[in-house]
Amino acid sequence: MAKARVHELAKELGITSKDAVAKLQELGEFVRSASSTIEAPVVKKLRDAFPNAGAPAESAAPKSAARPAPKAPAKAESAPAAEAAAPAPAAPAAPAAPAAKAAEAPAAETAKAPAAKPDSGSTARPGAARPGAAGPRPGNNPFATSQGMPRAGARGDGERTPAAPAAGSGGPRPGGPRPGAPRPGNNPFASSQGMPRAGARGDGERPGGPRPAAGAGGPRPGAPRPGGAPRPGGAGGNRPTPGMMPNRTERPAPAGRGGPGGAGGGRGGPGGAARPGGAPGGAPGGAPAGGGFGKGGRGRGGTQGAFGKGGAGRGKQRKSKRAKRQELEQMSAPSLGGVSVPRGDGNTVVRLRRGSSITDFADKIEANPAALVTVLFHLGEMATATQSLDEETFALLGEELGYKLQVVSPEDEERELLSTFDIDFDAELDAEGDEDLEARPPVVTVMGHVDHGKTRLLDAIRNSDVVAGEHGGITQHIGAYQVNHVHEGEIRKITFIDTPGHEAFTAMRARGAKVTDIAILVVAADDGVMPQTVEALNHAQAADVPIVVAVNKIDKEGANPEKIRGQLTEYGLVPEEYGGETMFVDVSARQNQNIDALLEAVMLTADAALDLRANPNKDARGIAIEANLDKGRGSVATVLVQSGTLAVGDTIVAGTAHGRVRAMFDDDGSAVTEAGPSRPVQVLGLSSVPRAGDTFFVTGDERTARQIAEKREAADRNAALAKRRKRISLEDFDQAVADGKVDTLNLILKGDVSGAVEALEDSLLKIDVGEGVQLRVIHRGVGAITQNDVNLATVDSAIIIGFNVKPAERVAELADREGVDMRFYSVIYAAIDDIELALKGMLKPEYEEVQLGTAEIREIFRSSKFGNIAGSIVRSGLIRRNAKARVLRNGEIIGDNLTVDSLKRFKDDATEVREGFECGIGLGSFNNLQLEDIIETFEMREKPRV
Numbered sequence: 036m037a038k039a040r041v042h043e044l045a046k047e048l049g050i051t052s053k054d055a056v057a058k059l060q061e062l063g064e065f066v067r068s069a070s071s072t073i074e075a076p077v078v079k080k081l082r083d084a085f086p087n088a089g090a091p092a093e094s095a096a097p098k099s100a101a102r103p104a105p106k107a108p109a110k111a112e113s114a115p116a117a118e119a120a121a122p123a124p125a126a127p128a129a130p131a132a133p134a135a136k137a138a139e140a141p142a143a144e145t146a147k148a149p150a151a152k153p154d155s156g157s158t159a160r161p162g163a164a165r166p167g168a169a170g171p172r173p174g175n176n177p178f179a180t181s182q183g184m185p186r187a188g189a190r191g192d193g194e195r196t197p198a199a200p201a202a203g204s205g206g207p208r209p210g211g212p213r214p215g216a217p218r219p220g221n222n223p224f225a226s227s228q229g230m231p232r233a234g235a236r237g238d239g240e241r242p243g244g245p246r247p248a249a250g251a252g253g254p255r256p257g258a259p260r261p262g263g264a265p266r267p268g269g270a271g272g273n274r275p276t277p278g279m280m281p282n283r284t285e286r287p288a289p290a291g292r293g294g295p296g297g298a299g300g301g302r303g304g305p306g307g308a309a310r311p312g313g314a315p316g317g318a319p320g321g322a323p324a325g326g327g328f329g330k331g332g333r334g335r336g337g338t339q340g341a342f343g344k345g346g347a348g349r350g351k352q353r354k355s356k357r358a359k360r361q362e363l364e365q366m367s368a369p370s371l372g373g374v375s376v377p378r379g380d381g382n383t384v385v386r387l388r389r390g391s392s393i394t395d396f397a398d399k400i401e402a403n404p405a406a407l408v409t410v411l412f413h414l415g416e417m418a419t420a421t422q423s424l425d426e427e428t429f430a431l432l433g434e435e436l437g438y439k440l441q442v443v444s445p446e447d448e449e450r451e452l453l454s455t456f457d458i459d460f461d462a463e464l465d466a467e468g469d470e471d472l473e474a475r476p477p478v479v480t481v482m483g484h485v486d487h488g489k490t491r492l493l494d495a496i497r498n499s500d501v502v503a504g505e506h507g508g509i510t511q512h513i514g515a516y517q518v519n520h521v522h523e524g525e526i527r528k529i530t531f532i533d534t535p536g537h538e539a540f541t542a543m544r545a546r547g548a549k550v551t552d553i554a555i556l557v558v559a560a561d562d563g564v565m566p567q568t569v570e571a572l573n574h575a576q577a578a579d580v581p582i583v584v585a586v587n588k589i590d591k592e593g594a595n596p597e598k599i600r601g602q603l604t605e606y607g608l609v610p611e612e613y614g615g616e617t618m619f620v621d622v623s624a625r626q627n628q629n630i631d632a633l634l635e636a637v638m639l640t641a642d643a644a645l646d647l648r649a650n651p652n653k654d655a656r657g658i659a660i661e662a663n664l665d666k667g668r669g670s671v672a673t674v675l676v677q678s679g680t681l682a683v684g685d686t687i688v689a690g691t692a693h694g695r696v697r698a699m700f701d702d703d704g705s706a707v708t709e710a711g712p713s714r715p716v717q718v719l720g721l722s723s724v725p726r727a728g729d730t731f732f733v734t735g736d737e738r739t740a741r742q743i744a745e746k747r748e749a750a751d752r753n754a755a756l757a758k759r760r761k762r763i764s765l766e767d768f769d770q771a772v773a774d775g776k777v778d779t780l781n782l783i784l785k786g787d788v789s790g791a792v793e794a795l796e797d798s799l800l801k802i803d804v805g806e807g808v809q810l811r812v813i814h815r816g817v818g819a820i821t822q823n824d825v826n827l828a829t830v831d832s833a834i835i836i837g838f839n840v841k842p843a844e845r846v847a848e849l850a851d852r853e854g855v856d857m858r859f860y861s862v863i864y865a866a867i868d869d870i871e872l873a874l875k876g877m878l879k880p881e882y883e884e885v886q887l888g889t890a891e892i893r894e895i896f897r898s899s900k901f902g903n904i905a906g907s908i909v910r911s912g913l914i915r916r917n918a919k920a921r922v923l924r925n926g927e928i929i930g931d932n933l934t935v936d937s938l939k940r941f942k943d944d945a946t947e948v949r950e951g952f953e954c955g956i957g958l959g960s961f962n963n964l965q966l967e968d969i970i971e972t973f974e975m976r977e978k979p980r981v
């Protein structure tokens with residue numbers, strides 16, 4: 036049967052064109068007007084709907100499940116077939132009838148499948164049996180589960196008039212083993228919003244593609260297709276996504292034509308396999324969405340006209356122009372969720388920093404972030420514009436929009452940034468030959484459990500310096516020092532980072548900086564291996580840093596160095612005397628006993644395990660270890676030169692600080708003019724204070740240094756914005772487990788007294804955590820929460836529990852910046868309860884109302900379509916679209932639980948409007964508005980727990 040125009044067919048059937056259009060719409064076919072062309076299956080559908088003029092209409096449905104089936108799949112794996120198969124006695128056959136003959140076999144199979152296995156897939160679903168559901172709604176398809184709900188849903192949407200219930204409404208169908216239901220893709224709002232998605236997607240070409248159709252609550256990408264029954268048109272559906280992309284993006288113009296769309300879609304199902312052109316199905320599939328939204332757009336245009344501007348005539352003209360423009364836009368940029376977003380061609384590369392947000396992405400493609408949020412929403416993911424997204428989500432979004440997203444690590448980004456200044460350290464290193472390299476001292480960090488003697492040991496080591504006092508200077512703490520040690524008759528230098536503990540280490544590691552060559556693990560012989568000992572060694576091992584064990588306090592009674600050796604063996608540190616590779620040295624920091632032997636062990640380990648060489652004959656590169664702002668001297672930074680030689684007068688950039696080296700000092704306060712590899716020096720002259728772990732290097736000129744610093748600063752600012760989210764929080768722990776992101780809840784406990792910390796830890800460890808989840812206390816301590824705790828939490832995605840303690844200065848800010856969840860309790864049980872609930876996934880965030888702003892109604896515009904629009908002036912704060920709202924009249928609430936459905940500044944949609952400005956506010960169906968009413972808007976924000 037050939038294509039026909041609606042009015043021709045109407046004539047043939049002896050009905051009016053209007054009736055024909057109405058009937059088609061009722062049947063779920065979208066036709067724009069009587070002159071629209073409709074495809075053969077739709078023609079047949081219409082004929083069937085008017086039995087007098089043609090085929091019997093109602094015959095198929097009530098009969099056996101198998102019988103109508105052959106006809107089904109044409110309608111896109113599809114509703115009608117489903118209805119036919121469904122036990123619904125009242126299921127009208129009409130939609131089934133036009134099915135394409137080509138698809139008989141698969142359809143039959145599909146149709147039979149449910150019959151044979153009553154518990155499988157869709158037939159079991161009560162939804163299938165609903166008489167109402169079996170109606171002409173194409174999407175409401177009992178087959179859908181086996182055939183790919185999304186597809187069915189999408190198709191239905193594609194063909195349906197905008198008013199028709201979306202296929203996606205199948206989502207909440209009761210019961211039924213529908214695997215799609217609980218998935219994230221199962222968008223509760225899908226029923227109305229699935230439509231554009233399906234359209235945009237052009238489902239005819241990608242039945243059940245791996246994308247979740249919002250409307251259908253369908254499988255997330257990669258999700259196993261439920262049911263497993265062969266899908267009609269499955270071949271098309273199985274086509275790889277990339278193949279679909281170009282189709283989608285290059286979809287040709289007929290997007291606006293609903294009628295053919297439906298038909299094309301119909302063919303698309305069974306034909307999908309054989310027909311290379313997804314386009315016929317796809318393009319028209321897009322049509323209804325476009326049409327639907329175009330219409331919406333015009334409607335909105337009308338409302339805009341109503342608000343304040345222009346006469347009716349002009350308004351009308353503008354409307355139609357706008358409609359036309361929208362139509363055009365829809366053709367070239369198919370919409371998803373009713374928004375238009377600039378699209379890539381499938382290969383357009385967009386580079387984003389790790390931790391970027393939708394806003395960052397929007398900036399790159401010059402799109403509206405809100406539009407991207409909507410698109411993502413339709414892909415089954417919810418995110419706010421500023422929330423940073425993971426790579427997977429970006430990939431999903433990018434693929435949908437035709438972009439290839441590359442997530443760049445901070446290291447890569449730094450490399451890129453520097454390459455714009457023609458700086459390439461990798462190439463520089465590659466170019467260095469053996470002849471350029473000279474031995475450099477090892478850099479050592481001392482780590483260990485609290486009170487095991489780290490500080491004391493560092494002091495003892497420093498005092499062991501064979502040439503100490505040479506300069507007669509006064510020892511200063513600058514964050515690192517060098518000692519001279521006689522090794523094999525030769526004076527050798529060793530550099531010590533003298534901030535004991537993991538502090539420096541974790542802080543720098545968190546920034547990806549590698550400073551330490553060797554770690555000395557201090558263990559008190561009278562105490563033994565403690566949690567922080569283990570943690571320290573874990574850190575060192577994770578960073579691939581060889582360890583020398585200093586068994587300290589051997590002077591003490593009850594010291595048992597052998598026990599320490601035995602204990603550490605369990606952690607993979609096997610003493611040399613036991614045949615292992617780790618050197619253990621028994622020392623007494625207090626009595627300066629065996630310190631030389633310890634340094635000897637460090638030298639031996641360094642010589643054995645490491646190639647400690649660097650080129651001193653070039654501009655210096657290194658790392659900032661410590662920095663502070665001195666009242667008199669300005670920024671004072673201790674840097675460790677890693678290669679090259681730093682000289683007074685050099686221009687350097689360190690993190691976001693830059694400047695010319697005005698003066699340098701070493702750890703005994705002596706002025707230094709030059710510092711070679713592994714030498715720590717205090718540097719004066721920087722513009723600001725770098726952070727521990729920031730890299731520094733010498734640049735040719737000050738301008739370059741400044742520009743690099745500025746670029747880094749901008750990048751940091753963006754990253755900080757994007758990172759304003761919790762790495763892991765108690766509330767989302769359960770979800771993170773479900774997503775497979777974590778399987779361990781790492782905790783850091785800090786309390787005011789050790790008894791409380793221990794009690795808390797004991798109780799926590801007794802919690803029945805359930806299967807597949809672990810609870811681990813990675814660090815505990817007495818005292819305020821420190822930056823180090825936050826750094827540790829950052830590295831290990833831990834949550835910090837403070838019991839009767841508060842964070843130290845600047846720590847709260849750091850935690851916020853790094854997205855570390857900190858919680859404070861003063862009752863142990865409250866902490867235990869929260870953790871327990873989090874582990875069970877029951878700790879739900881508490882929200883509080885935060886007022887955003889108020890607006891006063893100055894004028895009311897009545898619109899039959901959109902309800903009343905309140906022409907208002909914002910009196911305080913701001914009015915934001917989608918915010919919650921209530922209406923007050925003389926101080927009394929006359930409407931509550933409302934939403935700012937639409938917000939406009941004159942004719943333009945606005946996301947928010949600030950104090951003093953006029954705007955048009957639509958509150959959905961709430962129409963009880965009067966002049967001078969106050970519209971109060973607010974937001975529900977997560978309440979911090981106490």
Ligand SMILES: Nc1nc2c(ncn2[C@@H]2O[C@H](COP(=O)(O)OP(=O)(O)OP(=O)(O)O)[C@@H](O)[C@H]2O)c(=O)[nH]1
Binds near residue numbers: 483588
């Ligand atoms: N008897 C004895 N006591 C020691 C020795 N080394 C350190 N101590 C004592 O142990 C206590 C803790 O020493 P610190 O050096 O402060 O320990 P720390 O590991 O730096 O402690 P935190 O900074 O709190 O992590 C002090 O009272 C030291 O005097 C030792 O070799 N023998």
